[in-house]
Amino acid sequence: MSAARPPLSRRTLLAGAAVLIAALLPLLLPTFQVTLLTNILISAIVVTGLVLLTGVVGLTSFGHAAFMGVGAYTTAIVSTRLGWSPWLGLLAGFVTTGSIAAFLGLITLRMQGHYLPLATIAWGISLFYVFGNTPALGGNTGLTDIPPLQLFGLNLTSPRSFAYLALLGLGLTALAAQFLLSSRTGRAMRALRSGPLVAEAFGVNTFSLRVQVFVLSALMASLAGWLYAHNQRFLNPTPFSLSAGIEYLFMAVVGGSQYVWGGVMGSALITQLREQLRDVLPGLLGQQGSFETVVFGLLIILVLQFARRGLWPLVERILPQERMRLLPAGRPLAGRLSPEPGTSLLKVEHAVKQFGGLKAVNDVSFELRAGEILGLIGPNGAGKSTVFNLLTGVNPATSGRVSFLNQDITRRSAGQIHRLGISRTFQHVHLLPELTLLENTMMGGYARARAGVVRSMLHLERHEEAALQQEALKQLQRVGLGEQAFELAGNLPLGQQRVLEVARALVADPVLLLLDEPAAGLRYGEKTALVELLRRLRDEGVTILIVEHDMDLVMSLVDRLVVMNYGEKLAEGSPAEVRANAAVREAYLGVDLTEDVA
Numbered sequence: 213m214s215a216a217r218p219p220l221s222r223r224t225l226l227a228g229a230a231v232l233i234a235a236l237l238p239l240l241l242p243t244f245q246v247t248l249l250t251n252i253l254i255s256a257i258v259v260t261g262l263v264l265l266t267g268v269v270g271l272t273s274f275g276h277a278a279f280m281g282v283g284a285y286t287t288a289i290v291s292t293r294l295g296w297s298p299w300l301g302l303l304a305g306f307v308t309t310g311s312i313a314a315f316l317g318l319i320t321l322r323m324q325g326h327y328l329p330l331a332t333i334a335w336g337i338s339l340f341y342v343f344g345n346t347p348a349l350g351g352n353t354g355l356t357d358i359p360p361l362q363l364f365g366l367n368l369t370s371p372r373s374f375a376y377l378a379l380l381g382l383g384l385t386a387l388a389a390q391f392l393l394s395s396r397t398g399r400a401m402r403a404l405r406s407g408p409l410v411a412e413a414f415g416v417n418t419f420s421l422r423v424q425v426f427v428l429s430a431l432m433a434s435l436a437g438w439l440y441a442h443n444q445r446f447l448n449p450t451p452f453s454l455s456a457g458i459e460y461l462f463m464a465v466v467g468g469s470q471y472v473w474g475g476v477m478g479s480a481l482i483t484q485l486r487e488q489l490r491d492v493l494p495g496l497l498g499q500q501g502s503f504e505t506v507v508f509g510l511l512i513i514l515v516l517q518f519a520r521r522g523l524w525p526l527v528e529r530i531l532p533q534e535r536m537r538l539l540p541a542g543r544p545l546a547g548r549l550s551p552e553p554g555t556s557l558l559k560v561e562h563a564v565k566q567f568g569g570l571k572a573v574n575d576v577s578f579e580l581r582a583g584e585i586l587g588l589i590g591p592n593g594a595g596k597s598t599v600f601n602l603l604t605g606v607n608p609a610t611s612g613r614v615s616f617l618n619q620d621i622t623r624r625s626a627g628q629i630h631r632l633g634i635s636r637t638f639q640h641v642h643l644l645p646e647l648t649l650l651e652n653t654m655m656g657g658y659a660r661a662r663a664g665v666v667r668s669m670l671h672l673e674r675h676e677e678a679a680l681q682q683e684a685l686k687q688l689q690r691v692g693l694g695e696q697a698f699e700l701a702g703n704l705p706l707g708q709q710r711v712l713e714v715a716r717a718l719v720a721d722p723v724l725l726l727l728d729e730p731a732a733g734l735r736y737g738e739k740t741a742l743v744e745l746l747r748r749l750r751d752e753g754v755t756i757l758i759v760e761h762d763m764d765l766v767m768s769l770v771d772r773l774v775v776m777n778y779g780e781k782l783a784e785g786s787p788a789e790v791r792a793n794a795a796v797r798e799a800y801l802g803v804d805l806t807e808d809v810a
């Protein structure tokens with residue numbers, strides 16, 4: 213007996229209607245409009261790649277028109293000089309563009325800040341000059357007689373038939389991009405936007421992911437170049453110039469660079485507008501010239517001023533909203549074995565961290581045993597966060613040794629340490645505010661799943677996604693946020709955002725949970741609930757290291773304390789021993805260390 217299918221939502225029906233209209237457009241529009249439509253569709257394929265790279269991951273590229281050129285010139289050469297099928301030209305274009313992008317990506321994607329956009333300008337210009345100055349590519353005169361595409365023996369020479377091919381190209385590209393963004397890899401891509409810290413803490417190899425998305429976006433541009441070459445059947449370097457690359461970025465920004473459909477909308481708006489302005493402006497101004505570029509400049513300033521995220525979010529507001537649908541539950545994720553209570557879990561031996569002349573951590577040693585809650589406390593600037601960074605691979609120790617489950621992790625990366633069973637929260641909350649609590653929590657299970665870019669784009673990771681969803685829901689319920697699973701994380705009060713970070717860390721099924729000031733911003737009742745939750749976690753086998761300023765909470769919660777001051781370990785022991793320690797009392801001058809909350 214099969215389960216009844218849920219009724220189609222209004223949003224799905226609207227999407228279906230949009231697809232139907234798009235499918236009818238090449239038939240209904242006059243020929244010159246069909247040509248314009250094809251140009252929009254081809255541009256939208258390049259822009260979809262930019263949405264993934266620039267909008268989602270945050271790597272700005274001015275040079276993607278050049279990748280389009282590589283795809284276009286490769287198929288032109290393959291199909292004219294070698295006489296091969298244009299379909300082989302598509303593959304050859306992917307190989308050439310992919311290789312060039314991988315090479316450039318490996319060199320440039322380690323760059324931070326404005327160096328990367330400058331590098332994209334540099335190779336954008338270089339490739340443009342290669343197209344214009346290579347005699348075999350026709351130089352500035354260009355290449356002619358590029359054959360038309362054939363499908364099932366039919367020549368795609370009519371504008372209408374070609375528009376359908378471009379529509380199919382964009383449809384598949386946009387669908388793959390949409391699948392990718394709603395996958396494990398997509399969540400990791402979104403996390404990269406604010407820097408590598410969070411993504412690496414959950415096991416993402418951030419450099420590799422940046423290179424993969426860069427190559428993917430270049431392949432999308434290559435597909436657009438292939439379509440362009442066989443539609444125009446003539447090539448010169450102009451459409452692949454730096455200014456064309458900038459225009460594609462305009463399209464992404466105006467439409468909404470973080471949204472696939474925003475990119476499509478931006479392509480349609482800018483391409484249409486350019487045509488209209490080219491017709492109208494010379495008549496209005498009484499002289500010829502590329503005045504549309506000036507108007508585009510003004511347009512982009514207005515969009516940046518009044519709709520930073522582009523125009524698509526304004527469309528989203530009037531579209532019916534739909535709750536994320538859960539996948540049917542399947543096999544749960546494999547769990548980890550908890551170590552025997554009392555066994556040595558984490559050992560810090562004579563750790564030193566030096567920043568120039570400052571020893572932020574100076575010869576600190578302590579041990580953490582399975583099943584306990586250890587508090588790391590100390591006044592501001594004592595070195596607690598620096599110790600946290602040594603344990604999590606964010607900043608390796610200058611000297612000394614850190615070991616976890618008898619493995620030396622002193623020089624391991626954050627991702628490697630996480631995969632061994634350490635999961636963390638952050639002193640300054642790092643969530644994806646535009647995603648739901650459920651999706652944010654699922655990010656914590658990145659290292660427990662495997663699907664990469666290709667499987668995600670083909671949506672072949674449903675089983676893993678279903679298991680991640682179930683695990684994330686379980687952890688949200690565990691921390692008391694189950695009811696709000698489908699709300700946006702950005703709408704939660706700060707205190708609850710911290711609790712959400714605990715749920716995200718728990719999805720990793722950690723052996724050791726590191727909490728960096730989890731009670732900051734919580735109200736009294738929420739703090740009591742947090743203490744109860746952490747005690748319950750400990751009883752269920754999770755070992756916890758907590759850095760916290762709220763002394764009442766710490767004293768009532770932890771089994772043992774390590775106290776730091778000026779980078780050194782000042783004391784270690786039970787809350788009662790630490791309270792009684794004269795040196796600690798002096799360091800905490802004015803703070804009452806005597807009260808309990810729970």
Ligand SMILES: Nc1ncnc2c1ncn2[C@@H]1O[C@H](COP(=O)(O)OP(=O)(O)OP(=O)(O)O)[C@@H](O)[C@H]1O
Pocket residue numbers: 567570572590591592593594595596597598599
């Ligand atoms: N990346 C860095 N470069 C230079 N100095 C640093 C760096 N990180 C920390 N420090 C310095 O190391 C010392 C210890 O800082 P740390 O942030 O570890 O203290 P903390 O105990 O966590 O303080 P707080 O409770 O205020 O967060 C401080 O003097 C700080 O200025």
